[in-house]
Amino acid sequence: MRIDVLTLFPEMFEPVLGASICGRARAAGLVDWHITNIRDFADNKHAKVDDRPFGGGPGMVMMCQPVWDAVQAVEALDARRARRIVLTPQGRPFTQAIAEELSRDERVLLVAGHYEGIDERVIEAIEPLEISVGDFVLSGGELPAMLMIDAIVRLLPGALGHQDSAAEDSFMPRGPAGQRLLDCPHYTRPREWQGRPVPEVLISGDHGAVERWRAEQMLARTKARRPDLLDP
Numbered sequence: 001m002r003i004d005v006l007t008l009f010p011e012m013f014e015p016v017l018g019a020s021i022c023g024r025a026r027a028a029g030l031v032d033w034h035i036t037n038i039r040d041f042a043d044n045k046h047a048k049v050d051d052r053p054f055g056g057g058p059g060m061v062m063m064c065q066p067v068w069d070a071v072q073a074v075e076a077l078d079a080r081r082a083r084r085i086v087l088t089p090q091g092r093p094f095t096q097a098i099a100e101e102l103s104r105d106e107r108v109l110l111v112a113g114h115y116e117g118i119d120e121r122v123i124e125a126i127e128p129l130e131i132s133v134g135d136f137v138l139s140g141g142e143l144p145a146m147l148m149i150d151a152i153v154r155l156l157p158g159a160l161g162h163q164d165s166a167a168e169d170s171f172m173p174r175g176p177a178g179q180r181l182l183d184c185p186h187y188t189r190p191r192e193w194q195g196r197p198v199p200e201v202l203i204s205g206d207h208g209a210v211e212r213w214r215a216e217q218m219l220a221r222t223k224a225r226r227p228d229l230l231d232p
């Protein structure tokens with residue numbers, strides 16, 4: 001898989017993506033990413049890529065031309081057709097289902113905005129999937145882009161060690177009606193820490209009882225913390 005990112009802050013990416021599972025997946029040849037500075041495509045000598053909003057208001061808007069030229073230039077670097085994505089607070093919420101779909105693409109292009117937003121006309125021209133990563137305000141699309149890359153890359157076949165593959169879809173905890181559930185609590189040694197014992201059932205040796213306890217915990221925690229997962 002080839003991933004391109006267009007951004008005004010290219011230096012943010014390598015320290016994050018180079019570590020952990022993403023870094024290992026790249027070393028194994030499963031994925032590569034190319035980070036492109038939109039500013040390199042400014043057509044004026046001041047390298048200006050934003051301007052004041054028509055109609056007034058606070059902040060600056062990213063201009064069409066540098067974004068469009070960057071998309072065209074980067075797409076020409078590889079013959080495969082890119083799935084285009086723009087990160088925006090106005091996008092559809094990112095989900096595991098979207099990560100799974102994107103993990104089956106051979107090429108993904110992410111455009112991270114900054115400032116108040118991107119000129120709507122270039123978003124229309126790109127015809128992207130518009131994605132948000134949640135209902136909170138960030139300073140730009142860079143962290144959302146990295147978050148998406150992490151979620152996608154760990155799904156690539158071979159990206160996880162074998163014992164990690166329980167994270168895969170078919171092994172995710174499910175409720176009575178097949179809904180996804182939150183995980184149960186986990187414990188390791190020592191058996192008691194600062195006066196807090198490990199739940200007795202986990203050291204009972206009764207595997208059936210352990211499985212029942214875990215299933216109860218998953219359901220109880222999901223009811224308490226994420227009732228939306230049980231009846232959407």
Ligand code: 9D3
Nearest residue numbers: 087088116132133134137138139140141144
């Ligand atoms: C009141 C107008 N704001 C929109 C909610 C302005 C604004 C805030 C933050 C415009 C851009 C941004 C930068 N954020 C992103 O680019 C972004 C984002 C986010 O802030 N939250 C969750 N997902 C995403 S994806 C991209």
